[in-house]
Amino acid sequence: MRNNHRPSATKRQFRPGAAGLNSRISSSPRPEPKGFQGMKQSYERYLALARSEAQNGNTIAAENYYQHAEHYFRSMFLRSNES
Template identity: 60%
Template sequence: MARRTRSPKSKVVRTRLPRQSQNAQRNYERYVELARAEALKGDLIAAENYLQHAEHYLRSMHDEAHGGRLSPQPAVLPKPLLGHSG
């Protein structure tokens, strides 16, 4: 069986970022843009939802940039209740 040769159009182009980073970057930008559009329409709930999705991809890019190590997250302390002393 003869080998098929690829045409120049199907040539794979290598970039500096791995494919996962490219996808994460693209998804991050897409969700930020969706959030911006929803905020301009006045739907702040939908905008916040899209920003949370964007944050996920931002964390993915950060973790990948640091060798897959998860960065320590700051502890979230509960806010004291109003009128509660002590």
């Protein structure tokens, strides 16, 4: 007599590559970047988040948001100078 016992979900071993990166890659095209307006909105959003965190006394989170805002600010500057 054969034992057709399957391991339960809690006993399964993790196998790298079983689900792998290939299962996450989609063949659909990536969305196009929204351009200058999208960068401006992101800049304003991160700047507002940074100011809010600074008012709440969370300087670490505020600095993080300021760095994100700076990234979008520089991106806007570079895009405006491409012409």
